[in-house]
Structures are given as structure tokens and as C-alpha cells.
Amino acid sequence: MKRDVIVAVSFLLAFLFMAYALVYANVLGLGGAELRPLGEFYLSHSFAHEGLTSHSPEVVTAIVWNYRGFDTLFETFVFFLAIMGAFSVLRLTDEQEKLVKELEAREPHRQMDLIVRAITKLVVIMIVAISASIALHGHLTPGGGFQGGSAMAVASLLLFAAFSKFTLERKGLTVKHTVSAYALGLALILATVLAPVFLYGGKVLEINLLPGEMGLFNLDVGEYLAVTFGFLTVFLVLGVSEWIFKTVLRGEVND
Amino acid sequence: MRLRFSPATFFIVLATYLFYTGSATEYDVVTGSIVALVVSFLVGHWLVKNDLKFFSPKRWLYAVIYFLRYFFIEETKTHIDVAKRVFTLKANPGIVRIPLEVENDYGKVLVANSITNTPGTVVVDISDDGKWLYVHWIDVSTLDEKEVKENVVAYFEDYAKKIFD
Numbered sequence: 001m002k003r004d005v006i007v008a009v010s011f012l013l014a015f016l017f018m019a020y021a022l023v024y025a026n027v028l029g030l031g032g033a034e035l036r037p038l039g040e041f042y043l044s045h046s047f048a049h050e051g052l053t054s055h056s057p058e059v060v061t062a063i064v065w066n067y068r069g070f071d072t073l074f075e076t077f078v079f080f081l082a083i084m085g086a087f088s089v090l091r092l093t094d095e096q097e098k099l100v101k102e103l104e105a106r107e108p109h110r111q112m113d114l115i116v117r118a119i120t121k122l123v124v125i126m127i128v129a130i131s132a133s134i135a136l137h138g139h140l141t142p143g144g145g146f147q148g149g150s151a152m153a154v155a156s157l158l159l160f161a162a163f164s165k166f167t168l169e170r171k172g173l174t175v176k177h178t179v180s181a182y183a184l185g186l187a188l189i190l191a192t193v194l195a196p197v198f199l200y201g202g203k204v205l206e207i208n209l210l211p212g213e214m215g216l217f218n219l220d221v222g223e224y225l226a227v228t229f230g231f232l233t234v235f236l237v238l239g240v241s242e243w244i245f246k247t248v249l250r251g252e253v254n255d
Numbered sequence: 256m257r258l259r260f261s262p263a264t265f266f267i268v269l270a271t272y273l274f275y276t277g278s279a280t281e282y283d284v285v286t287g288s289i290v291a292l293v294v295s296f297l298v299g300h301w302l303v304k305n306d307l308k309f310f311s312p313k314r315w316l317y318a319v320i321y322f323l324r325y326f327f328i329e330e331t332k333t334h335i336d337v338a339k340r341v342f343t344l345k346a347n348p349g350i351v352r353i354p355l356e357v358e359n360d361y362g363k364v365l366v367a368n369s370i371t372n373t374p375g376t377v378v379v380d381i382s383d384d385g386k387w388l389y390v391h392w393i394d395v396s397t398l399d400e401k402e403v404k405e406n407v408v409a410y411f412e413d414y415a416k417k418i419f420d
Contacts, residue, residue: 114385115378118364121302125264125294129271132290137276137283 053208054216056139065216069205076189076223083182083230090237096248103244104166112162120162127155135224139216148220149227156232165239178233185225192218263309264295264302314418321414325369329409337374340393349395350379351403353388357412360385362419369411376407 021027035043046062049055054065064072092100111117135148159168192215196202200209207215268291276283303309340346357363363385367378375393382389390407397403 113381113383114360115364115367115381118360122267125267125298125302126271128294129268129287129290130275133272133275133287136286136290 054139055208055213056216058140058142060142061139061144061216065207065219073189073193073205076186076226079227079230080186083234086234087179087237090240090245092245092248099248100240100244103247104240107241107244109164109166111164111167116162120158124155124158127151127158131155131228132224135220136217138220138223139213145220145223146227148224149231152224152228153231153235156228156235160235160239165236169236173232173236175233175236178229178236182226182229182233185222185227185229188218188222189226192222259296259299260292261295261298261300261303261306263306264298264300265291266309267302268294308419317414317417321418325411329373333374337393340375346393347395348391348393350389350391351395351398351407353390353404353407354400355386355388355412357415357420359415359419362415365415365419366408366411370407 022030042063043059046059046066047057048066054062054069056062056065112120131148131151133148134143134151135145138144138148156168192207192210193205195215196206196209197204200206202209207219209215210218269287272287272290273279273283276287300306308314355363355366357366363381367381367388370376370388370390371378377391378388379391380389381387392403392407397406
């Protein structure tokens with residue numbers, strides 16, 4: 001008890017000291033600095049109508065896609081590789097999956113109590129709406145596909161906690177479905193990235209050739225789908241209890 | 256997977272979407288409606304079982320009256336009561352069991368959360384069949400079931416029945 005108080009007070013003092021050092025003593029030289037030439041260039045050039053531009057009226061998105069488009073694109077593929085890695089390390093054959101289902105059916109399934117479940121229903125539905133709003137306004141406001149997808153991942157985690165993985169699987173949300181939806185998202189991203197090459201004879205990722213803000217919108221939706229269902233796939237795969245997984249893997253299922 | 260459209264879910268999703276976005280331009284309404292359509296078709300009647308109940312103005316009116324009465328009168332009264340107890344150190348805490356009559360799940364949640372939100376009482380658990388609440392009460396002055404219910408649940412359940420049942 002006493003130690004907790006000391007830790008809390010020392011954290012508070014440390015934060016106050018840091019705030020004082022940064023704001024008033026200006027240790028890092030951040031305060032009162034003039035806009036540097038690079039910052040000025042970005043601000044004045046981020047919303048460009050001509051040249052290689054993503055047509056985004058929002059500065060952060062514009063900088064991300066105008067100057068770091070490939071970086072963002074390949075981040076998606078790093079994420080893809082990570083998920084596929086997890087998926088292939090923990091893969092099971094069809095027969096083994098059947099065994100897993102059987103063993104899981106034998107275990108007692110408990111959900112959280114009525115109050116938690118009822119509230120979770122409402123909260124999950126609202127998170128879905130909010131995450132869609134974050135993702136679909138990615139080209140207009142801060143946020144975007146990845147942020148929206150991460151919010152959706154929280155919704156699925158809440159469902160896992162309040163209900164159960166089996167409730168979701170019984171309602172039809174299996175790994176097969178989530179992987180298909182994930183592939184759909186990636187396909188949309190790839191199509192948008194390659195469309196300028198095949199339709200307009202441009203270069204890869206030259207999405208300013210597409211009409212209006214369609215390029216960014218597609219990338220947002222694709223990334224939203226990919227991240228949402230990528231996370232969900234990993235959750236479903238990791239959701240198999242370790243004991244069941246290893247029993248099936250070693251083929252030690254009797255009777 | 257059953258695909259059944261639920262107007263109430265559509266309304267909730269669209270309202271949350273527009274509220275969070277903070278604007279209602281053409282783009283927002285169109286994308287919001289698409290999202291709400293997809294979600295309400297996927298979810299069906301999982302969230303709202305009876306759409307007629309959701310769109311009944313009488314129930315919404317009762318809800319507004321309830322929340323006004325609860326947050327302005329009940330909350331103030333119990334806050335003063337608990338504040339008095341803090342200074343006089345008069346407390347007789349214990350856990351009591353309370354029978355629930357409201358049938359609807361959301362009604363039970365409304366009663367339970369109203370009790371928890373009221374200073375001095377906290378819902379500790381709900382029985383698996385949802386018919387009993389276990390409440391930690393700061394002043395167990397009586398053990399008679401009826402009186403306990405009058406003191407702890409007060410009018411919450413009457414309104415919960417009117418709103419949700």
C-alpha cells in the first residue's frame with residue numbers, strides 16, 4: 001500500500017518535471033520555433049490538384065500518400081506476411097480440425113452474465129458503426145483503413161470475452177469466412193494499386209489517374225477489410241485452447 | 256446464417272455513424288446507410304428482438320421521464336445520504352438478494368445498472384436464470400424481502416417494465 005503511493009507520487013512528479021522542462025524551460029527547443037522550410041513546403045504542397053497527388057484535402061493523409069505511398073502499401077504486405085506466418089505455423093489438416101471441433105464441443109462453454117452480454121451487444125454494434133466512420137472518412141479526416149480495422153478488432157475481442165469463440169463459430173463466422181474476407185480486402189487494394197497501369201497506362205500506385213477520390217476511398221475500404229479480418233483470423237486461430245491443439249497435433253486422441 | 260433486416264439496428268448504426276462523424280453531408284448519409292444496411296442484415300434481430308417496441312414513442316417517453324427523475328431526484332437524494340454517512344461513519348453494509356420481475360434482458364440491465372449507479376448500492380452478481388440480483392447495500396436496515404426491494408430497487412423496475420416489457 002505504501003509502496004503504491006510512493007510509485008504513484010514519483011510518477012506524477014516525473015511527469016510534472018518533464019512537462020515543466022519541455023514547456024517552460026524549453027529543453028528540446030520545440031517551443032516558439034519557427035516553421036521550418038520543410039514543414040512549410042509540406043503544408044503548402046500537400047493539397048495539390050496537379051502532379052502526383054492523392055487528391056486528399058487532409059494534410060496527414062496527403063503526406064502519407066503523396067510522399068510515402070509505397071511505404072504504406074508495403075506495410076500492408078508486412079501485415080499480410082505476419083498473419084500468413086501465424087496461420088501456417090498453427091495450421092491443421094481438415095481431419096485434425098474436425099477433431100478440434102469434437103474436443104471443443106466436449107468442453108463446458110460459459111458465457112459472461114446477462115448484464116455484460118446485453119451491454120456488449122450494444123457496444124459492439126456502436127464500435128462497428130464508429131470504426132466504419134473512421135475508415136470511410138480516411139481521405140477526409142485523420143484516421144483511415146488501418147485505424148478503423150484496429151477498432152473493429154476491439155469489437156471482435158469484446159465478443160470473444162463476453163460471449164465465446166464458439167458462439168461466433170456457431171453463427172457462421174469461421175476461419176474460412178474471415179480468410180475469404182481478408183483476401184477480398186487485399187484484392188481490392190491490389191486492384192486499386194494496379195488499375196492505373198492497366199486502365200490508364202500510368203505507373204503502379206499512380207492513383208491520381210483514377211476519377212476523383214476513388215483511389216483513396218478504395219484503399220481505405222480495402223485496408224479496413226484486410227485489417228479487420230486479418231486480426232479476426234488470428235484471434236480465431238489462437239483461440240483454440242493450447243491443450244486441445246497439442247493433443248490433436250500429437251494424435252493422442254483416444255476413444 | 257440467417258439474413259433478416261432489422262430497422263431498429265439500421266437506425267442505431269446510422270445514428271451512431273452520423274453522431275461520431277459529426278456532419279451529415281450527402282457522402283456521410285450515403286456511406287452511413289450502406290454500412291447500416293450491411294450491419295443490420297448481418298446481425299438481424301440479435302440486438303433488437305422486437306422492432307415495434309423500439310419504435311414505440313410511448314416507451315421512449317417513459318425512458319426520458321425515467322432518466323430525468325433518476326438523474327435529478329434519486330441521484331441527488333442518495334448522494335446526500337452517502338455523504339452524510341461518510342462524515343457520521345454510520346454504515347451497516349451487507350449483501351442482499353432481490354427478486355427481479357422484469358422479463359426483458361435490457362430491462363434487467365437497466366435495473367441492475369441503475370442500482371449500481373446509485374451511491375450506496377452495488378450489484379455484485381446476477382443469477383444464471385436472471386431472476387435474482389445480489390446487491391451490496393451500505394445500510395442493511397431490514398431483511399424483509401419486500402422492504403429491501405422497496406428501499407434498493409425503488410421505482411426502477413416499474414419503469415423498466417414500462418420501457419422494455
